[in-house]
Amino acid sequence: METPLTRFIRPNEESLLLSEYEKRGGYTAVRKALKGFAPEEVTNLVKDSTLAGRGGAGFPTGLKWSFVPMGDDAPRPKYFVVNADEMEPGTFKDRMLLEGDQHQLIEGIIIGAYAVQAEVAYIFLRAHYNLTELRMKRAIQEAYDAGYLGKNILGTGYNLDLHLHVSAGRYICGEETALLNSLEGKRAVPRAKPPFPQLSGLFGRPTVVNNVETVCNIPHIIEHGAEWYKGLSNSSHGGTKIYGVSGRAQRPGWWELPLGTTAREIIEEHAGGMLPGHTLRGMLPGGGSTDFLTTEHLDVKLDFESVPAAGSRFGTGTMIILDDKTCPVGFVYNLLKFYARESCGWCTPCREGLPWIARMVKSIEDGNGEMGDLDILAQQTRSLGPGKTFCAHAPGAMEPLQSALKYFKDDFVSHITGKRCPWRG
Amino acid sequence: MLSEREKTDIDAEIAGAPKKRMTTIEALRIVQRERGWVSDEAIKDIAEYLEMTPDEVDSVATFYNMIFRKPVGKHVIFVCESISCWVTGYEGVREHLQNKLGIGPGETTSDGMFTLLPVDCLGACDRGPTMVVDEELHGNLNPESIDKILDEIKREG
Numbered sequence: 120m121e122t123p124l125t126r127f128i129r130p131n132e133e134s135l136l137l138s139e140y141e142k143r144g145g146y147t148a149v150r151k152a153l154k155g156f157a158p159e160e161v162t163n164l165v166k167d168s169t170l171a172g173r174g175g176a177g178f179p180t181g182l183k184w185s186f187v188p189m190g191d192d193a194p195r196p197k198y199f200v201v202n203a204d205e206m207e208p209g210t211f212k213d214r215m216l217l218e219g220d221q222h223q224l225i226e227g228i229i230i231g232a233y234a235v236q237a238e239v240a241y242i243f244l245r246a247h248y249n250l251t252e253l254r255m256k257r258a259i260q261e262a263y264d265a266g267y268l269g270k271n272i273l274g275t276g277y278n279l280d281l282h283l284h285v286s287a288g289r290y291i292c293g294e295e296t297a298l299l300n301s302l303e304g305k306r307a308v309p310r311a312k313p314p315f316p317q318l319s320g321l322f323g324r325p326t327v328v329n330n331v332e333t334v335c336n337i338p339h340i341i342e343h344g345a346e347w348y349k350g351l352s353n354s355s356h357g358g359t360k361i362y363g364v365s366g367r368a369q370r371p372g373w374w375e376l377p378l379g380t381t382a383r384e385i386i387e388e389h390a391g392g393m394l395p396g397h398t399l400r401g402m403l404p405g406g407g408s409t410d411f412l413t414t415e416h417l418d419v420k421l422d423f424e425s426v427p428a429a430g431s432r433f434g435t436g437t438m439i440i441l442d443d444k445t446c447p448v449g450f451v452y453n454l455l456k457f458y459a460r461e462s463c464g465w466c467t468p469c470r471e472g473l474p475w476i477a478r479m480v481k482s483i484e485d486g487n488g489e490m491g492d493l494d495i496l497a498q499q500t501r502s503l504g505p506g507k508t509f510c511a512h513a514p515g516a517m518e519p520l521q522s523a524l525k526y527f528k529d530d531f532v533s534h535i536t537g538k539r540c541p542w543r544g
Numbered sequence: 545m546l547s548e549r550e551k552t553d554i555d556a557e558i559a560g561a562p563k564k565r566m567t568t569i570e571a572l573r574i575v576q577r578e579r580g581w582v583s584d585e586a587i588k589d590i591a592e593y594l595e596m597t598p599d600e601v602d603s604v605a606t607f608y609n610m611i612f613r614k615p616v617g618k619h620v621i622f623v624c625e626s627i628s629c630w631v632t633g634y635e636g637v638r639e640h641l642q643n644k645l646g647i648g649p650g651e652t653t654s655d656g657m658f659t660l661l662p663v664d665c666l667g668a669c670d671r672g673p674t675m676v677v678d679e680e681l682h683g684n685l686n687p688e689s690i691d692k693i694l695d696e697i698k699r700e701g
Contacts, residue, residue: 210665249679303566305568453626457665
C-alpha cells in the first residue's frame with residue numbers, strides 16, 4: 120500500500136531539510152510542473168485526479184482553481200492561501216503533515232500557485248502549533264535560498280512569494296472568508312458568498328484557499344499522474360486519506376490509508392479496538408461538527424459519498440469515539456459550549472442561539488431538564504440548520520446534537536426522569 | 545510608546561505586507577511578546593503606528609483568544625478542554641491543576657508565576673488529555689506528569 124503523503128514523516132524526529140528532501144526525489148514535481156506544463160494543464164491534471172478538498176467540505180480542488188480568472192487582463196495580484204488553521208475539535212491530521220514534512224507542503228503551494236498564476240502565497244497557521252512555526256520558517260527560507268521561491272523560479276520567469284501568518288487564535292478563522300478577513304488584519308467574521316474568493320478574495324483579488332492535506336497531495340499528482348492517484352483510493356474520489364481516531368481506543372492515532380477505508384477497519388485494526396472495559400457506542404466521523412454514526416455504521420466507507428449516505432459528513436476524516444463510560448449528553452454539551460464560545464457574533468441566530476441551546480443541554484446534564492426541552496432542542500436544530508445563519512458554523516454545531524437526539528434519546532430521557540447524570544456519582 | 549525593538553519587528557512585518565493595517569495581529573503579538581499582555585496604552589501605541597484608530601485595533605485585539613487584554617502570569621498554562629481531551633480526562637486534569645496552583649480557570653497565582661486558561665482543541669487529540677505551557681505541548685497527562693512539568697518550570701523560575 121502506498122503512503123505518499125507520509126513517506127518522509129518520522130514522528131518524534133526532525134523533519135527533512137531541503138537537501139535531504141531533494142535527495143529523496145523532492146521538488147521534482149515543481150520542476151516538472153513549472154517547466155513541462157502550462158498553468159491550465161496543471162489545473163486540468165488536478166481535475167482529472169478527482170482530488171477533493173480535505174478540509175471538510177470536499178470541494179473538487181481542480182474545479183476550485185478553474186474559477187480563478189486567467190490571462191493578461193486578470194486582476195492582480197492573485198493569492199494562494201493554505202488553510203492551516205486546524206481547530207476542528209478532534210482533528211489533528213494537519214499538525215502531523217505540518218510538523219513532519221514542510222517541503223511537501225511548500226512544493227504543493229508552488230505548484231498550486233503556479234496553476235492559478237498567483238504571485239503571493241500565505242500559510243495561515245493556527246496558534247499553538249509552535250513546532251510547525253519554527254520548522255516552517257526554516258523551510259521557507261531554505262526554499263528561497265534554493266531558488267524555489269522568489270523571483271524567476273528555476274529560470275522559468277515565474278515569481279512567487281510565500282509568507283507565514285500565525286493566527287492569534289479563533290476557530291472561525293478556519294472558514295475561508297473569515298480567514299481572509301483575518302489575514303487582512305481584521306476581525307475574522309465570514310463574508311457573504313458570492314462573490315467567492317476565487318473571484319474576489321484577499322483584498323478583493325482572486326484567491327484560492329486550500330487545506331494543508333489537500334495541498335500536500337498536489338506534488339504526487341504531478342509526479343505520478345491522475346490514473347495512479349485514482350488507483351490509490353477505494354472510492355470514487357482519488358487518493359489516500361489521513362484518518363485519525365481519538366477517544367478511548369487502544370491506540371489513538373493517525374494513519375494514511377486508501378480513501379474509502381471503513382470505520383471498522385480504522386477502529387478495530389489500526390486503533391486496536393476499544394480500551395479494556397469500554398464498549399463503542401458511536402463516533403463523530405470527521406470532527407466535532409459532524410453527525411454521530413453508531414455501531415450499525417461500522418462498515419460504512421469513510422469517504423465523500425458513503426458518509427453522507429449514512430446521515431453524517433465526511434468532514435476532516437478524524438474520528439472521535441464515544442464509549443459506554445462517557446455520557447453522551449455531557450459529550451454533546453462539551454461540543455456545544457465550544458461552538459457557542461467560538462461563534463464570531465456576526466449573525467444573531469448563531470450568537471444568541473448557540474449559548475441558549477448549550478445552557479439547555481447543560482441543564483439536562485445537571486439533572487434539571489424537562490421532557491419538553493427535548494422538543495425545543497429538536498426544533499432549534501432546525502432553526503439553526505443550513506441556510507438559517509450567515510455561515511456554516513451554527514449548522515455544524517447542530518450536527519452532533521441532532522444526531523445525539525436521534526441515537527441517544529434514551530440517555531437524554533434518563534437524565535430528565537432520574538434528575539441526574541447516570542454517569543456521575 | 546513602542547520600543548525600538550517593537551518598532552523594528554513591526555516594520556519587518558509591514559515590509560512584507562501590501563497594506564500597513566494588514567499587520568494589526570502581528571503588531572499585537574509582537575507587543576504582547578515584549579510586554580506579556582496588551583494594555584490600553586499598547587492599543588493606542590499600535591493604532592498610532594499603523595495609522596488606525598484605537599477602537600479599530602481594540603476590535604481586533606478583543607476578537608482573538610490569544611491576545612491578552614489583562615495581565616497574565618509568567619507562564620500561561622493552556623489546558624485543552626475540547627472533546628477528545630474531555631473524554632480522556634480533562635476534568636481530572638483541570639481539577640489537579642486548580643488544586644495544585646490554588647486558582648480557578650482564568651486566574652493567576654498570587655506570585656504571578658502561572659495563569660490557567662482552558663482552551664479550544666490543541667490538535668493533539670490522539671494524545672489527550674493535553675496542555676501547552678511555554679509553547680511546549682504535553683500529552684497523555686496525569687497528576688504525576690503534571691506535577692513533574694510544573695515543578696520543572698518552578699525550578700527554572
